[in-house]
Amino acid sequence: xxxxxxxxxxxxxxxxxxxxxxxxxxxxxxxxxxxxxxxxxxxxxxxxxxxxxxxxxxxxxxxxxxxxxxxxxxxxxxxxxxxxxxxxxxxxxxxxxxxxxxxxxxxxxxxxxxxxxxxxxxxxxxxxxxxxxxxxxxxxxxxxxxxxxxxxxxxxxxxxxxxxxxxxxxxxxxxxxxxxxxxxxxxxxxxxxxxxxxxxxxxxxxxxxxxxxxxxxxxxxxxxxxxxxxxxxxxxxxxxxxxxxxxxxxxxxxxxxxxxxxxxxxxxxxxx
Amino acid sequence: xxxxxxxxxxxxxxxxxxxxxxxxxxxxxxxxxxxxxxxxxxxxxxxxxxxxxxxxxxxxxxxxxxxxxxxxxxxxxxxxxxxxxxxxxxxxxxxxxxxxxxxxxxxxxxxxxxxxxxxxxxxxxxxxxxxxxxxxxxxxxxxxxxxxxxxxxxxxxxxxxxxxxxxxxxxxxxxxxxxxxxxxxxxxxxxxxxxxxxxxxxxxxxxxxxxxxxxxxxxxxxxxxxxxxxxxxxxxxxxxxxxxxxxxxx
Amino acid sequence: xxxxxxxxxxxxxxxxxxxxxxxxxxxxxxxxxxxxxxxxxxxxxxxxxxxxxxxxxxxxxxxxxxxxxxxxxxxxxxxxxxxxxxxxxxxxxxxxxxxxxxxxxxxxxxxxxxxxxxxxxxxxxxxxxxxxxxxxxxxxxxxxxxxxxxxxxxxxxxxxxxxxxxxxxxxxxxxxxxxxxxxxxxxxxxxxxxxxxxxxxxxxxxxxxxxxxxxxxxxxxxxxxxxxxxxxxxxxxxxxxxxxxxxxxxxxxxxxxxxxxxxxxxxxxxxxxxxxxxxxxxxxxxxxxxxxxxxxxxxxxxxxxxxxxx
Numbered sequence: 020x021x022x023x024x025x026x027x028x029x030x031x032x033x034x035x036x037x038x039x040x041x042x043x044x045x046x047x048x049x050x051x052x053x054x055x056x057x058x059x060x061x062x063x064x065x066x067x068x069x070x071x072x073x074x075x076x077x078x079x080x081x082x083x084x085x086x087x088x089x090x091x092x093x094x095x096x097x098x099x100x101x102x103x104x105x106x107x108x109x110x111x112x113x114x115x116x117x118x119x120x121x122x123x124x125x126x127x128x129x130x131x132x133x134x135x136x137x138x139x140x141x142x143x144x145x146x147x148x149x150x151x152x153x154x155x156x157x158x159x160x161x162x163x164x165x166x167x168x169x170x171x172x173x174x175x176x177x178x179x180x181x182x183x184x185x186x187x188x189x190x191x192x193x194x195x196x197x198x199x200x201x202x203x204x205x206x207x208x209x210x211x212x213x214x215x216x217x218x219x220x221x222x223x224x225x226x227x228x229x230x231x232x233x234x235x236x237x238x239x240x241x242x243x244x245x246x247x248x249x250x251x252x253x254x255x256x257x258x259x260x261x262x263x264x265x266x267x268x269x270x271x272x273x274x275x276x277x278x279x280x281x282x283x284x285x286x287x288x289x290x291x
Numbered sequence: 292x293x294x295x296x297x298x299x300x301x302x303x304x305x306x307x308x309x310x311x312x313x314x315x316x317x318x319x320x321x322x323x324x325x326x327x328x329x330x331x332x333x334x335x336x337x338x339x340x341x342x343x344x345x346x347x348x349x350x351x352x353x354x355x356x357x358x359x360x361x362x363x364x365x366x367x368x369x370x371x372x373x374x375x376x377x378x379x380x381x382x383x384x385x386x387x388x389x390x391x392x393x394x395x396x397x398x399x400x401x402x403x404x405x406x407x408x409x410x411x412x413x414x415x416x417x418x419x420x421x422x423x424x425x426x427x428x429x430x431x432x433x434x435x436x437x438x439x440x441x442x443x444x445x446x447x448x449x450x451x452x453x454x455x456x457x458x459x460x461x462x463x464x465x466x467x468x469x470x471x472x473x474x475x476x477x478x479x480x481x482x483x484x485x486x487x488x489x490x491x492x493x494x495x496x497x498x499x500x501x502x503x504x505x506x507x508x509x510x511x512x513x514x515x516x517x518x519x520x521x522x523x524x525x526x527x528x529x530x531x532x533x534x535x536x537x538x539x540x541x
Numbered sequence: 542x543x544x545x546x547x548x549x550x551x552x553x554x555x556x557x558x559x560x561x562x563x564x565x566x567x568x569x570x571x572x573x574x575x576x577x578x579x580x581x582x583x584x585x586x587x588x589x590x591x592x593x594x595x596x597x598x599x600x601x602x603x604x605x606x607x608x609x610x611x612x613x614x615x616x617x618x619x620x621x622x623x624x625x626x627x628x629x630x631x632x633x634x635x636x637x638x639x640x641x642x643x644x645x646x647x648x649x650x651x652x653x654x655x656x657x658x659x660x661x662x663x664x665x666x667x668x669x670x671x672x673x674x675x676x677x678x679x680x681x682x683x684x685x686x687x688x689x690x691x692x693x694x695x696x697x698x699x700x701x702x703x704x705x706x707x708x709x710x711x712x713x714x715x716x717x718x719x720x721x722x723x724x725x726x727x728x729x730x731x732x733x734x735x736x737x738x739x740x741x742x743x744x745x746x747x748x749x750x751x752x753x754x755x756x757x758x759x760x761x762x763x764x765x766x767x768x769x770x771x772x773x774x775x776x777x778x779x780x781x782x783x784x785x786x787x788x789x790x791x792x793x794x795x796x797x798x799x800x801x802x803x804x805x806x807x808x809x810x811x812x813x814x815x816x817x818x819x820x821x822x823x824x825x826x827x828x829x830x831x832x833x834x835x836x837x838x839x840x841x842x843x844x845x846x847x848x849x850x851x
Contacts, residue, residue: 022750022751022752022753023752025752025753025755025756026663026752028655029655029658029659029663030659030663031655032651032652032653032654032655032656032658032659033655033656033659033660033663033664033672035652035656036652036653036656036679036722036726037656037672037675039719039722040675040678040679041675043682043686043687043690043694044678046690046693046694047686047689047690050693091583092583092586092587093583093587095579095580095583095584096580096583096584096586096587096588098580098583099577099580099581099583099584100584102580103577103580103581104584114584114588116844117588117591117592117595118587118591119840119844120836120837120840121591121594121595123773123776123780123836123839123840124780124833124836125779125780125781125782125807125832125836126780126782127780127782127807127810127811127829127832128594128598128810128829128832128833129594130810130811130814131598131810131814131825131826131829132594132597132598134814135597135601135822135826136597156590156591156594159587159590159591160591163587187573188573188577189572189573189576210681213681216683217681217682217683217684217685217686218683219683219684219685219782219783220684220782220783220807220811223783223811224814224815244683244685247685247686247689248685248688248783248787251685251688251689251692251787252786252787257693260689261693264686264689267683267685267686268682268686271678271681271682271683272678274681275674275677275678275681276674279674279677341746343742343745343746346742346745369750371745371748371749371750372748373748374745374746374747374748374749375747375748376748378746378747379746381739381742381743381746383739385737385739385740385742385743386743387740387743387744387758387761387762388740388761388762389761397744397747397749397757397758398747398748398749401744401747401748401749401753401757402748447743450743450747451746451747454747454748
């Protein structure tokens with residue numbers, strides 16, 4: 020194959036990739052932003068006005084609660100795996116393999132599990148509790164993996180320096196390792212919440228799709244992504260679906276920028 | 292006869308001027324050695340002889356480098372044609388993660404040779420030329436990364452010879468090797484100059500005095516002195532050169 | 542006497558200090574152990590919840606499969622839960638998943654790898670920052686958005702081109718081909734960037750062009766990383782649900798052409814789980830178990846490639 024053809028193929032592929040992305044984003048923005056009216060942000064969802072505010076707030080509630088449970092458990096698990104457990108232990112490598120596998124399991128499997136176990140077996144019904152607990156199991160592998168990577172990237176010389184000054188393990192972890200790894204851990208948490216925000220398959224039959232703001236842990240609601248799924252599959256309010264899509268993309272862009280900024284601060288600090 | 296003539300060459304990396312008014316003739320079928328302290332510009336100059344400095348961002352060149360009478364910075368041929376004629380051996384042996392055979396055959400294949408028999412001949416000739424044939428002839432299909440550093444470096448030399456260059460540039464070819472491998476490569480260089488023009492950068496002054504015919508002493512991006520090797524090492528014209536070759540240099 | 546008292550006081554002071562020190566040490570060690578215990582409990586909780594989920598899926602799925610008949614379940618071509626008795630053959634869905642994933646890989650792999658080559662070896666640094674952010678965005682866009690876009694754009698397009706509803710296997714392949722691009726691009730790019738620069742320079746010094754060097758030195762050197770990226774892309778494609786359910790037609794039949802509707806293992810679960818009861822519900826869990834096995838196989842392949850490289 021001639022050099023010229025290779026070059027053409029490379030440029031063409033890159034062109035297709037980025038044109039497709041740009042086209043998709045613009046397509047949804049152009050069709051969605053004109054319908055972003057104030058009505059869409061009213062407190063009540065009615066059959067006349069499919070407000071997205073309840074689902075936006077539900078999204079925040081679900082993401083917040085999920086992180087509240089999953090973040091400490093996930094981060095502490097990584098502490099144990101990286102800082103305490105013996106590096107060569109078979110147990111740890113088995114755990115690591117399980118975590119890697121779980122990160123690859125499709126969300127629908129989590130959804131099915133959540134529906135049968137939480138919704139039916141434990142009798143939670145479609146509820147915030149069932150949705151959140153399902154999301155927790157779903158993002159635990161993501162949090163554990165990213166935190167582990169963050170902890171590994173902290174140089175051992177820092178730990179040794181702290182031990183050398185007579186600090187204990189705990190103090191070393193919280194005062195030396197954690198601050199150094201914090202930006203990467205945070206950006207991992209943000210990406211994990213991105214997964215919950217975009218999730219539909221795992222939440223549809225756990226959180227349910229009620230149009231109202233949930234009144235408690237055991238009441239149903241819908242996240243923005245679910246709201247969009249319902250609008251899209253019903254096919255009745257396509258304009259609203261576009262508008263919701265635009266909001267969703269904006270949310271994702273914000274989340275991604277924050278995560279990128281955070282990971283860049285880590286790079287800068289390590290360079291220093 | 293001069294293979295390469297350098298006239299008033301100045302080179303900048305961004306704002307920093309790395310080479311000042313370099314003037315140097317490189318005679319055919321001889322070994323020319325560049326010596327001098329680290330950061331003095333000798334590696335920069337050797338890289339500008341086959342335009343590897345094109346890879347550095349914001350690198351700017353003024354002046355001429357004549358190869359067989361043509362200025363390599365103003366020629367009409369693509370730069371790959373130049374690099375085919377002026378081969379290069381690097382400081383760290385850098386074989387590709389392929390078999391020994393494929394490493395040596397890589398260049399000829401790139402330049403359009405597909406016939407297996409011809410390739411076999413080229414590979415053997417090049418490996419013989421690089422004095423490593425006897426050691427690797429039975430393991431040609433093994434990864435080039437599996438042999439010793441000295442053998443890797445000679446495979447890299449064979450890889451360079453396989454494209455039939457006229458000039459070989461060697462940027463500290465033995466600095467990463469043990470003494471025995473170094474001796475083998477030095478011997479090889481002396482043999483190679485019958486057929487090739489060789490330019491080498493070295494930190495090792497004994498090495499320069501053992502194998503080169505002409506030596507250029509660099510300091511702060513300038514050539515301080517160029518002369519026949521035996522004269523430069525025994526009766527240097529400049530005080531700075533005398534200080535450096537006698538090891539009195541700070 | 543006074544002198545003695547002073548001495549005693551000093552001694553008392555010292556005793557107090559040692560006692561305090563001991564106490565502090567005891568407190569510290571207690572805290573250390575406590576926290577270690579908490580960390581350990583968290584690890585146990587994470588792992589057991591994960592293991593529990595795997596156990597749950599298999600322990601509810603496998604009995605159904607053995608009862609219904611392994612062969613009947615895996616090679617049956619009729620999926621009709623509402624028949625009496627219901628028939629639960631998932632072959633159409635398995636074939637659907639494999640075909641759709643295969644097609645998506647055929648589309649996404651070359652485009653993804655070549656885009657990664659562009660990112661690693663062609664892209665000017667100013668543009669790179671933007672494109673890198675674009676790839677990250679592409680990875681983070683929720684699947685429902687991809688699905689909606691496909692429903693609103695690719696489906697009508699297909700309707701024009703191929704007739705019918707436009708919801709068919711080809712639509713699903715294109716959509717999934719697009720969705721696996723970010724996975725393939727970012728991991729392949731990382732693999733290409735990990736290739737030592739000396740390989741690149743070594744090849745250029747032999748008079749090879751940039752293009753040839755990239756194709757015959759860098760890509761082979763990054764081979765295992767690139768293969769891993771494709772495997773992960775395949776994993777993403779086979780697991781995708783909500784985007785596919787919107788646009789694939791969802792008929793539980795073995796597709797006979799690129800333009801026939803298709804149902805995958807994932808969509809089979811999501812379409813019916815809302816109302817499935819008894820045997821039907823078990824059949825869906827069994828479908829999830831089969832899907833899980835697919836993922837396990839893909840993942841072992843990934844680990845194998847990774848190990849071979851390391």
